[in-house]
Amino acid sequence: MGPGGRGAGRRGEGARALITLVTGTSTGVGKTVATAALAATAEGSVVVVKPVQTGAADGDSDAREVTRLTGVEAQEWTTLDAPLAPDTAARRQGVELPTLASYAARIARLPQDAVIVEGAGGLLVRLDEDGGTLLDLAAQLRAEVVVVVAAGLGTLNHTELTVDALRARGVSVRGLVVGAWPAEPGLAERCNLEDLQRIAPLLAVIPEGAGSLAREEFVAAAPGWFSAA
Numbered sequence: 001m002g003p004g005g006r007g008a009g010r011r012g013e014g015a016r017a018l019i020t021l022v023t024g025t026s027t028g029v030g031k032t033v034a035t036a037a038l039a040a041t042a043e044g045s046v047v048v049v050k051p052v053q054t055g056a057a058d059g060d061s062d063a064r065e066v067t068r069l070t071g072v073e074a075q076e077w078t079t080l081d082a083p084l085a086p087d088t089a090a091r092r093q094g095v096e097l098p099t100l101a102s103y104a105a106r107i108a109r110l111p112q113d114a115v116i117v118e119g120a121g122g123l124l125v126r127l128d129e130d131g132g133t134l135l136d137l138a139a140q141l142r143a144e145v146v147v148v149v150a151a152g153l154g155t156l157n158h159t160e161l162t163v164d165a166l167r168a169r170g171v172s173v174r175g176l177v178v179g180a181w182p183a184e185p186g187l188a189e190r191c192n193l194e195d196l197q198r199i200a201p202l203l204a205v206i207p208e209g210a211g212s213l214a215r216e217e218f219v220a221a222a223p224g225w226f227s228a229a
């Protein structure tokens with residue numbers, strides 16, 4: 001947590017929060033751990049939002065994991081039982097999803113200095129019944145986006161596609177985070193680390209297994225993952 005961290009007051013009347021949306025190039029790339037690392041190093045008062053959480057019947061809760069790792073407040077708004085894309089999970093469960101516009105309005109009203117929004121799945125996964133995606137939400141909120149990427153083979157193509165989609169909509173790409181850097185990287189990983197920086201700025205490299213750290217260890221280590229990148 002930066003010097004203005006958890007104990008800092010909330011922003012003044014009329015000031016706009018710094019809204020960061022976190023997406024991944026695929027599932028399983030370390031998006032929740034990266035979200036927690038961003039929260040742990042954010043300045044001022046911070047809140048993490050998970051607009052849609054799937055897999056709730058299996059006990060999945062990215063918001064709860066962020067709070068466990070950082071102590072930062074994390075809100076979970078719509079929970080769905082099946083570990084599927086939100087619109088698919090909602091349809092199978094017979095649940096009507098809130099509109100993307102309602103999520104955007106609710107996010108914009110949050111009083112914290114920094115609002116970090118973790119998406120579900122990748123950038124173009126549908127979050128409501130009208131086909132609204134995290135890309136649409138980023139455009140509505142005029143937010144910046146952090147893309148969490150894998151370290152190994154295939155990551156350059158997936159990263160390029162995601163970043164191109166963001167830039168084509170005029171959405172600001174803050175940069176990339178490698179979500180799980182192996183203890184013994186191979187040739188592909190080492191080359192990718194250099195090549196990813198030709199696509200967008202590399203913000204952080206998070207070591208594999210960081211999500212198993214205790215809170216104090218995680219918060220203490222997080223700034224180093226950013227400075228090393």
